[in-house]
Amino acid sequence: MTSNVQAPARAAGKTTTMPAAMILLAGWLVPGAGHFLLRKWIRGSLIFISIVAMFGIGLALKGKIYSPNTAELLDMLNFAGNLGTGLLYVIARVFDLGQASVQVATADYGTKFIVVAGLLNIISAVDAHSLATGRKAS
């Protein structure tokens, strides 16, 4: 019953004709792209700058980029976090970034910067999806 009542309100709140799944996917692959597709330029720019900066700072601090199939539970969780950065993760793997052995204490901070950048990017992509479906007002 509840879903029947809410469905018209959600449909009325839709802000775009594009499929919401496409906005979610775009937001995941490129930080802020979901908001750009919704013409929310300032929000998209803030998200792009923040995620890319965190990812870049993480790499500059000699943070680690995790690989799949290491059989360690914590590594798998970190890999899932890394994967949240979308194409940034692919670029880092292609150019073999974040693979240096840890030499300094702050490298662990770098690793966390990269993981959190991925998790924040997932939040941002879901936010864009919510805007597209009308679940979030504006």
Added chain:
Amino acid sequence: MTISHFGAVLLFSFFTSIIFGVTQRSDPRMMIRFGAFCFALFVGGTIAASWLMWLIKH
């Protein structure tokens, strides 16, 4: 790149607060307020935890 521990806290808090502000609030004014609130909590919480650890050690 080398960075101090506190510098890392400031950078992490700054960028994370921006994302929280943008995604968790709808009105631009509330986004700024919530982002500032998150930043203060991140930095203040870290300083408080640091002093707590210092007190435990001494």
